[in-house]
Amino acid sequence: MAHAARHIEIMDTTLRDGEQTSGVSFSPQEKLTIAQLLLTELNVDRIEIASARVSEGELEAVKAITTWAKANDLLDRIEVLTFVDGDVSIQWMKEAGAKVMNLLTKGSLNHLTHQLRKKPEQHFEEVAAVIALGRKNGLDCNVYLEDWSNGMRHSREYVFQYLDFLQHQPVKRIMLPDTLGILIPSEVTEYIGAIVQRYPGLHFDFHAHNDYDLGTANVLEGVKAGAHGIHLTVNGMGERAGNAPLASAVAVLNDFLPSVKTSVNEASLYRVSKLVETFSGVRIPANKPVVGENVFTQTAGIHADGDKKNNLYFSDLMPERFARQRKYALGKTSGKANIENNLAQLGIQLSEADLKLVTQRIIELGDRKEVVTQADLPYIIADILDSKAIQEKVRIEDYVLTHAKSLHPSVAVKVSIDGELFEEHAQGDGQYDAFMNALKKVYKRQKLELPTLVDYAVRIPPGGKTDALCETVITWAAHNKEFKTRGLDSDQTVSAIKATQKMLNLI
Structure with missing residues (x-):
């Protein structure tokens, strides 16, 4: 009994x-x-x-x-x-x-x-x-x-x-x-x-x-x-x-x-x-069990391939138990299976030859220590294949960022959505916050809702150079899913705006 x-x-x-x-x-x-x-x-x-x-x-x-x-x-x-x-x-x-x-x-x-x-x-x-x-x-x-x-x-x-x-x-x-x-x-x-x-x-x-x-x-x-x-x-x-x-x-x-x-x-x-x-204000280490950013992320291509073949790299510690999802990282150790999993989530299919070219480019980027997100894939594909099929329906056409002592930062922005131009102005706690507030005004006029910003990570190469490229990776949440977009520029706010434009086209 x-x-x-x-x-x-x-x-x-x-x-x-x-x-x-x-x-x-x-x-x-x-x-x-x-x-x-x-x-x-x-x-x-x-x-x-x-x-x-x-x-x-x-x-x-x-x-x-x-x-x-x-x-x-x-x-x-x-x-x-x-x-x-x-x-x-x-x-x-x-x-x-x-x-x-x-x-x-x-x-x-x-x-x-x-x-x-x-x-x-x-x-x-x-x-x-x-x-x-x-x-x-x-x-x-x-x-x-x-x-x-x-x-x-x-x-x-x-x-x-x-x-x-x-x-x-x-x-x-x-x-x-x-x-x-x-x-x-x-x-x-x-x-x-x-x-x-x-x-x-x-x-x-x-x-x-x-x-x-x-x-x-x-x-x-x-x-x-x-x-x-x-x-x-x-x-x-x-x-x-x-x-x-x-x-x-x-x-x-x-x-x-x-x-x-x-x-x-x-x-x-x-x-x-x-x-x-x-x-x-205490960040969770990316490798912290159960709740860390990376703990349900497969990086090695052989592991992603094994997941497709009878779940060879699964254990009882499944992400769904904790309302999370398995992810497949993109970098120099990525194999074809990693990239196929990410493409499938974006609804993109490639031939074997094209997939091989995309895989090689991601490995090259990883060797240069660049972070590659799922949202970068369409742009990598467009760059390699010179594809006209991937279009930017939303463009940040122009913006003015204003920051002055004792005044709230403000932004004026011009956005093109399917060829139609919109202009808005807003203030915020910082330049990027002001930019997002102006963008929300544009989308509210369109009766559209923007994803929620979940995380904002900035990486600047060490060495003290003031003109160093700044990499901004933003995590967004929409429809019970999270996704990341990346921007690269010598100015931190501009790199964040570039990451945001990728998000606008993804949604």
Whole structure:
């Protein structure tokens, strides 16, 4: 008889631990938006949104989240880090409207002795007093054992002494952080296994950091060893090397531990990841698993050829799971299959001889380190084959870019659409923004809608030359599909305008 899969609680701490990423500070509205998406779209079990007593802005952010959560019956899934400070954190929690406190306590004798300069019994007594006071004020309590991993390595007797005490306290969860990200998977297995076996009636969360790039591996081992919950962050944000990443950990658990299940909606991982990237200003590495730009892109021609032959290079990690698409990159390692896949998406067919010529040109461009996008293919074909079939129906005929101190940048633009001329003027936050605003006016007159600009990447060759060619690659989204266009010019705004003209002809 098959056993029901064991549910693993996912606690996302992007808004608390993740915000400790150097240079990151979310606004109250950004925090509210992320919290809403985490709970309603991604459907994580719980979120840790702040530390008590940090700032007035933090208090306002927590108030906004708890007000929304209370109205939607989600308040018990909102958690805040608190401290052993008498009633100070508790009063802050009450003012903020939060109901679940995650009490930070000492999980190693080294921290207790040298940071607090206290004996175990004294620390336990103070912890018990805060827990009791929290309960009296209607708060639920979870307890963090800070530096627990070093505690298990060097003072295991203290850890067990503390857990013996905590098992008699009214706490919901005991949270075991690898605070400095020092553990290897075999230690996670040993330490969590020993604790779960010794205290079968308690709920344990595992909180992994990624200092040795072992965060996801340690999460897998922690769950296998019996952890009931895991703490993760979107994009692996967090102090130093960050925390265990949400997308990777969820994918690994779903694929390699059929005996467990999570509530997370995989199809929303990428969307939430990109939103957090925008709000945080921290770019997602192109090769980051699950959510990186390149992780579902085949570059080698032999791989694209294998995909056509019984999906030889497919795995369980399929892009459709995460509302993404497989792509085939164009460059010096591109083979005929890569280019055929891109041409098919554009609705273009070539003879074998012409395909060979186009392939050779793309390889040459790749050798020169030029980025080739799918949108460049029609122009490459026209250049090689001198084809009259590929026409520019939209042309940016003329424009004037104005930028002056203390004035908004402005643009006057003349556009030809199917031979008909249109002129518009607009202002913007920058010259390119002003250009796009003017272009939107033109298309609005035509009752047409422009794609959404998703990403804007600029590449300037190193060396300090002021006349160096600037390559701008813009990612657009339209009709649930993304595509890229590229422009090349010595002026960055002009290169972006060239990329935009390609987009206008593609749509």
